[in-house]
Amino acid sequence: MSVAAGEPDDVQTHKAKGPVIKRQSIWTRLTHWVWVVCLFFLLLTGLQIFNAHPSLYIGQQSGFEFDNSVLSIGAIRNEDGSVSGITRIFGQQFDTTGVLGWSGPEGQERPRAFPAWTTIPSYQDLATGRVVHFFFGWILVGTMFVWFLASLINGHLRRDIVPTGRDLKSLPKDVADHARLRFTHTRHYNVLQKISYGVVLLVLFPLIVLTGLSMSPGMNTAWPWLIEVFGGRQTARTIHFGVMVLLVGFFVIHIAMVLLAGPLNTMRSMITGKYRIDAETGDRS
Incomplete structure (x- = not known):
């Protein structure tokens, strides 16, 4: 899952083009697009479920x-x-x-x-909403496991997700550059990307899965302690909804950054893995 950092297309025309590198592995790209599909259906069926008791x-x-x-x-x-x-x-x-x-x-x-256009199905049908929601929920869990294992093996987790001390020192400058819409295309993620992706992948995804499981009667029988961790079923439901709101917020910012950073270059990196970096950055690792 990646928002590539870079100048807007109309801003970078005066810059010399740098080399095209291999930035995203096949595992990063596959899991990214599976998550896109899963989160789409999870959101709209989740609102269907919420409508049953709003x-x-x-x-x-x-x-x-x-x-x-x-x-x-x-x-x-x-x-x-x-x-x-x-x-x-x-x-x-x-x-x-x-x-x-x-x-x-x-x-x-x-x-x-929530209005009909925001739910699956569009009419009120709790049973169908729950079936579709659980189906894509388990696909999300399986994809998370695949991503985590692959990222450990190929170094993506260490290299691109967990920020280093050097990254954190550059945080004020990175925030200032983004505020001025000054982006750079580099081989690796910047610190804001690392922090945001780390929060989503290592905190929000596990949290929304665990709160969802804690509301399942079957899981309450198998893991009775899980519901207690979240302070009860109703609190778990509230946390589940709140995390969903945060993920929607991340998605909006994610899309905005893709458009500002140069959508063609960014989309190519998430489809083919190839990404053009700025000439002045060269092959900096």
Whole structure:
């Protein structure tokens, strides 16, 4: 999974082109695209599952007698007879009519946490959503294992994911360069890439898998301690949802950086493995 660092295409035209190198291994490229497919289906089926009970809580239990909701999405009927979509976050209420809580084609609106176009299936079908969600969830787990093993063997994990002390010293400069949209094409990832990919691959991916497993009755029987680690089923569900939001945020930034860094060069590196670096960087390792 890679956002290649580089100048936007219209900025780098005045620069001398450097050599084309082999930057991404076949394992990095294959697992990257499998993750893209998995996360797409996991997100849309996850929202389908969330719609069945569109509230999140902290603690072991939930229900009308508990006041531990941190997020809820629903609809209310106003005094004039109209209906509004309402989202409550930590006690603060927001009108989200047409997007969250109450949505649909004009004249056919209905109470629904996330709109039909954001879920698989588009209609409310919890059973199908769960089957598809679990299917791609296990593919994600298997791909994570393949990536981790291959990255240990070929050095990708040590070289490109875990930042070194030298990398961390360059962090302020790298942040400043990115803020000014000044990027460089180099053989290896910059420190911001290493930190972001490290957080996603070594923290968020395992966390979303483990919180998902902790909500499974079968896993509760096999590993009863897992649900306790996350403070109860409802807390695990809330963490699961929160990690999903963070992954969506990462994806948005990921795409933005691809476009800014030169999409053709970046996409080529994730399809063929070949990547053109800046001439002034040469073959610097």
